[in-house]
Amino acid sequence: MKLTYSVRPVLRADKKKKDGTMPIHFSVRVGQYVTRIPSGKYINEKDWDSKNNCPKKKDKFLQLLATYLNKKASGFETYMLTQESLGKPITLIVAMNYFRDNTKVGLFDFWQQQITLWEFSKEHNTLKSYKSGLNIIKQFNPKMNFGDISYDLIQRFDVFLRKVRGNQDGGCFTKHKVFKAIINQAIIKGYMKENPYRNFKITASKGNREFLSINEVKKVMAYEIDKSNETLNRVKDLFLFSCFTGLRYSDVMNIKLENIKDEPSRIEINVQKTDRPLAIPLTANAKAILHKYNGHAIKPQTASALPKMANQVVNRGLKDLMKLVGIDKSISFHCARHSFASNLIENGVYISHVKDLLGHTNIAQTQIYAKSLSEDLYSSMDKLNDVYHHAI
DSSP: OOOOEEEEEEEOGGGOOTTSEEEEEEEEEETTEEEEEEEEEEEEGGGEETTTTEEOOSSHHHHHHHHHHHHHHHHHHHHHHHHHHTTOOOOHHHHHHHHHTTSOOOHHHHHHHHHHHTTTTSOHHHHHHHHHHHHHHHHHOTTOOGGGOOHHHHHHHHHIIIIISOOOHHHHHHHHHHHHHHHHHHHHTTSOSOOGGGGSOOOOOOOOOOOOOHHHHHHHHHOOOOTTOHHHHHHHHHHHHHHHHOOOHHHHHHOBGGGEETTTTEEEEEOTTTOOEEEEEOOHHHHHHHHHHHTTSOOOTTSBSSOOOOHHHHHHHHHHHHHHHTOOSOOOTTHHHHHHHHHHHHTTOOHHHHHHHHTOSSHHHHHGGGOOOHHHHHHHHHHHHHHHHHHO
């Protein structure tokens, strides 16, 4: 299907300058995607014709400005028609290239445009991280542009995160990761030549990978919740389903009936985080949860296999559930994945198999779960002692 596209000048009243003028942007639409690109021109609101999206032609300057904007828009139409005639795919990035070559796009505008481009390809929480990252960069250096980004600047940004904002290792890791990704996009699109992060190592915090033991999972399974408390019952089912499959919250929420296969019983999905295919065998416990929500009604294959719940709601419910069950641990939904991996390893499953079940690309990611607990070390030594004792 042929994509339609359009462009029109718009006044950004939300970006009013101290002198009272407002920037004029080009609102560009290609298919369902829309972004705004700065024209580099400013105007007083009283001189703007909001009905026709153009300057009021009260004097020579405004007439020239109107002619300039109209010429840019007409040039855009010609440019896009040319791209079509050359057989190039018509995308928002192609449209943006026209303006990039003809207007000065700063770092902050580029960052915002990139968020818009990712609107349909990244998770809501990921986009929030990029929006938050943009605000933090503006706090750090309100006048920063592409030419200011250097290894020295990244070092100073790290100090800003730790000393001014009080971020710990985990928070710093996330902010640096976001900034690095934006710089990579700028390099791809010709705004920068190299990424200074090549000399700056970003280290993730180790964190506390809390998980439930097999006996604790059994306690959750055995705990009866009043049927009238539908929300907490669903929280329990979703959490246990992740304990039985190792799937992340995003993947559990996205399972559809068409993803459930037979002979052998399994789930086949594309993992949301990595966009890689993954097949997970279904145990009897996992199948029982799926049957609970799908066994008594006829649904289309595109229907969700499990109830939809916001991550925050699930995590709040898990706090209540752990108290009721009598488990004194800080448990979030992601801990179910840790429980799945740790309990497989504890029961002697080869780590390479655990790696495949988790959808890891690197065995080092899986080895985190193979670290021995101190009590296991003492238990192992006791067993060795018993062996030698009986040998005498």
